[in-house]
Amino acid sequence: MTDPLNRLSRRAFGVSVLAFGALSAMRVAAAELKPTPTQTLGPFYPIERLAEDDADLTWIKGHAKRAEGSVIQVKGRVLDRYGHPVSGARLEIWQCNSLGRYAHANDVSTMPLDPNFQGYASIRTSAKGEWRITTIKPAAYDSPIGRRTPHIHFDVQGKSHRLTTQMYFSDDDATNSKDLLYQELGGSAERTVAKLGAPGQYDWNVILMDGV
Ligand SMILES: [Fe+2]
CATH class of the missing domain: 1.20.5 (Single alpha-helices involved in coiled-coils or other helix-helix interfaces)
Known part of the structure; x- marks a missing residue:
């Protein structure tokens, strides 16, 4: 019993x-964190690119000069929506130069290319999900959908989620709010904005749905 x-x-x-x-x-x-919103790949993904794709876009090995423009550092982490770091995530990063010109055959801009600007990086996150690049602040440029506010393109591949997006800068509030693609993000736009800390130092985390 x-x-x-x-x-x-x-x-x-x-x-x-x-x-x-x-x-x-x-x-x-x-x-639970809200995932970084997806944005268009855009017309200037660098199919053709330089041999060098390291985390410093401002120096190309063997060149005597650094890229023109204001040197900045952008760093952050790749996390999943539960806040776990995504280690070994691959980040492809590309942007225009300090005059708003992409090193891409389809860019019809009349601004000059910068032969010392790498324009593209392919890096991986650390065990803690961290990443960091040194680059130059991209310029705003005119496009068929209106003037684009300064931004950097990202294609982030975790273990089970891939995200294509664009990152904006917190000190460009005035032009961000006039950018059509930024406006289309609505309430999720702030999740694409890198925060300015010390001068020239930006922080931005990428939140994937899954990926650990
Ligand atoms: Fe762009």
Whole structure:
């Protein structure tokens, strides 16, 4: 015959397991991050590119001069929506030069190319999901959909989620708000904006749906 006390303690245990489960689910839901919104690849993904694709876009090996423009650093982490770091994620990064010109055959801009600007990087995140680039601040440029505010293109591949997007700069608020693609992001636009810390230092995290 079952001891009534024992039965009671088993029931209490069952109730506490259920309560713990519900609490954990609430914690996970509360901690969930909103994924970085997807944006168009754009017309200037660099199919043709230089041999060099390291994290410093401002120097090309063997060149005597650094790229023209204001040198900046952009760093951050790739996380999944639960805040776990995504290690080994691949980031492809490309942008126009300091005069608004892409090194791409389809860019009809009359602004000159900068032979010392790398324009593209392919890097991977560390074990903590960290990444960092040194580059020059891209210029705004005219396009068929209106003037584009300064931005950097990203294609991020985690282990189970790939995201193509564009990153903007917090100190370009005035022009960001006039950019059609930025406007289309609505309430999620702020998740694409890198925050200026010290002068020339920007921080921006990429949030994937999954990817650990
Ligand atoms: Fe662009």
